Amino acid sequence: MTYFTLLTTNGLVIGLIYALMAAGLTLVFSVLKVVNFGHGSLYMVGGYASYYAITLLGVPPIVGVVVAMLALFGFGVAFERLVLAPMYTDKVERKDEYAIIVTFGLTILLTNLALVVFGPFSKSPPSFWQGTLIAGPLILPYDRLIASIVAIVLLVGLAWFLARTSLGQALDAVSQSRESAAVIGINPKRMYTIAFGLGSALAGGAGALIAPIFALTPDMGELPGVQAFIIIVLGGMGSVGGSIIGGILLGIVQGLGVGYLPDPNRALAYTQAFGALLLIIVLLVRPTGLFGRTHPRLD
Amino acid sequence: MGRRFKRSHVLQGLLLLLALAVPAVAGPYWIHVGALAWYYAVLAASWALLAGYAGQFSFAHVAFAALGGYGSALLTLRLGLPLALAIPLTVLIAMVLGALMGALVLRLSGPYLALFTLAIAEIFRLMLIAEEDVTRGSLGLQVPGLFSGGGDVPYYYLGLALVVLALMAMNGLLATRIGFFLRAIREDEGAAQASGVNTTLHKIIVFVATSAIASIAGIYYGHFVGILSPNMVIIPEMGLVIAMAVIGGIESLPGAVVGAVVVYALSEILRDYGEWRFVLLGLALILVQRFAQNGLFLFIERYLDRRTAPVSATPITEEGEYAKPS
Numbered sequence: 170m171t172y173f174t175l176l177t178t179n180g181l182v183i184g185l186i187y188a189l190m191a192a193g194l195t196l197v198f199s200v201l202k203v204v205n206f207g208h209g210s211l212y213m214v215g216g217y218a219s220y221y222a223i224t225l226l227g228v229p230p231i232v233g234v235v236v237a238m239l240a241l242f243g244f245g246v247a248f249e250r251l252v253l254a255p256m257y258t259d260k261v262e263r264k265d266e267y268a269i270i271v272t273f274g275l276t277i278l279l280t281n282l283a284l285v286v287f288g289p290f291s292k293s294p295p296s297f298w299q300g301t302l303i304a305g306p307l308i309l310p311y312d313r314l315i316a317s318i319v320a321i322v323l324l325v326g327l328a329w330f331l332a333r334t335s336l337g338q339a340l341d342a343v344s345q346s347r348e349s350a351a352v353i354g355i356n357p358k359r360m361y362t363i364a365f366g367l368g369s370a371l372a373g374g375a376g377a378l379i380a381p382i383f384a385l386t387p388d389m390g391e392l393p394g395v396q397a398f399i400i401i402v403l404g405g406m407g408s409v410g411g412s413i414i415g416g417i418l419l420g421i422v423q424g425l426g427v428g429y430l431p432d433p434n435r436a437l438a439y440t441q442a443f444g445a446l447l448l449i450i451v452l453l454v455r456p457t458g459l460f461g462r463t464h465p466r467l468d
Numbered sequence: 469m470g471r472r473f474k475r476s477h478v479l480q481g482l483l484l485l486l487a488l489a490v491p492a493v494a495g496p497y498w499i500h501v502g503a504l505a506w507y508y509a510v511l512a513a514s515w516a517l518l519a520g521y522a523g524q525f526s527f528a529h530v531a532f533a534a535l536g537g538y539g540s541a542l543l544t545l546r547l548g549l550p551l552a553l554a555i556p557l558t559v560l561i562a563m564v565l566g567a568l569m570g571a572l573v574l575r576l577s578g579p580y581l582a583l584f585t586l587a588i589a590e591i592f593r594l595m596l597i598a599e600e601d602v603t604r605g606s607l608g609l610q611v612p613g614l615f616s617g618g619g620d621v622p623y624y625y626l627g628l629a630l631v632v633l634a635l636m637a638m639n640g641l642l643a644t645r646i647g648f649f650l651r652a653i654r655e656d657e658g659a660a661q662a663s664g665v666n667t668t669l670h671k672i673i674v675f676v677a678t679s680a681i682a683s684i685a686g687i688y689y690g691h692f693v694g695i696l697s698p699n700m701v702i703i704p705e706m707g708l709v710i711a712m713a714v715i716g717g718i719e720s721l722p723g724a725v726v727g728a729v730v731v732y733a734l735s736e737i738l739r740d741y742g743e744w745r746f747v748l749l750g751l752a753l754i755l756v757q758r759f760a761q762n763g764l765f766l767f768i769e770r771y772l773d774r775r776t777a778p779v780s781a782t783p784i785t786e787e788g789e790y791a792k793p794s
Contacts, residue, residue, distance in 0.1 A: 278750025
């Protein structure tokens, strides 16, 4: 029972981080109709940004998360303005491919830049809070607890922002129809920039939260990046709520899978493969996902 | 139109002569590099056909190469088949799986297709890691060579022959109605279908053809390098192939070959700079896509055409290409 609780809570923590990442990816997809193939590398950069904010600037670890999110917001805005913006004009004929290629190029660029600048060896930022919470069968290091709480706060904040603020509703309007949103006076281009910036900030925040739990490496974004793809497909490519539920479920299922399947090598490989298989099945059988809505293509 | 046709052929002929002459002047190291570059050239060109011409942006292309490499190796090592039987059988398997994939992704496009094929490639890679008893997992599978003696030179010429044959086969395919139908599907699938193009059939054809070519590249790679690992299918490896094709020209098959050779050669020349090479690659990929979407090869070709033929101030138009009689 203790083992089960341990696996479930660990899965839940990772699931919340996944959900945070997937929510950012979803936000970008629903507004821009772009799957950001560089999302995993933004998560990695967020981790390092937090690390250097803590070690060089001497800010407390939790402020490091905020610094990382702000830095990534700025980076996302700049990347969207400089590289993605031509996509909305007639200069780019095949928009889907354009977006995949440039965001994929971003991954190659950032991952290798991290290897050069930060080095291939793993780095561990200081803990948010030393020690471990032990309450009955529940054993939870404070780092994981704090990461989960911050992730929940961010997710709730995001949901509130999208539903209750005028900017959030404007983003939602653009995600439903660019033309109609423009008619009522919303500038779609501004919303694209904001959505990409917010999406990047969420990825960066997720990376900064995971940093004290797992060490930082330049390729740390690869696996969560793929997981985020799986989650947004599960959640219906554009439903923020769906991606949150999908992220938590995937984290728990994988946590249990690794813990209970015999033969650790196979267990690790096949729990990852399970997610990919889920993606394939959902795309084939129910492309709108478990909670999804349909999305008009950007043309 | 005719002028451009000739000029680009002259250019390609010159490049081929250059490639043929390399082993005469280069040392063994560069012959080895060249032989590896041919593997990427075949992959990049066939991916350009799949993604550039047919608009099927697949991340599973390197998985088909690995399928070829592992298929041929396992059939000979585990089942004891002779190579002459194992190789065609492997290509056949790749074609069947290619057809299956083409059929599965019929309704998917753009980012959905990319995610789907990425998931397929991931599953394949994870299976290669997990089933250690058969594939030796991450330890790597030893593969016997094709030639005894001669070093890398025979492989170099075999690889070059594969590049030329693959280009000829794909150009042959594109010169038929299939080529025009593929482009029609890419531009507007609904309109193509409404005009009577059998989109289902043609999508499957392009997946079968490019999967077969990718598997042949993988077979060549496996027997040349002598060791296969699941790392053949990691995402950065696919990224390399995509970068090569895009930088060279995603809508030009010879362009993709040139892109592959230039990128691979540069990555060897600049070896001292370590990972900076890949920083540069990522940057080049973004910049080429941002400012020269047809790739650098077409860019140079057009520049040559414009200089020699001032009359053709109008760029080579789509109409011109479609007007080519089939």
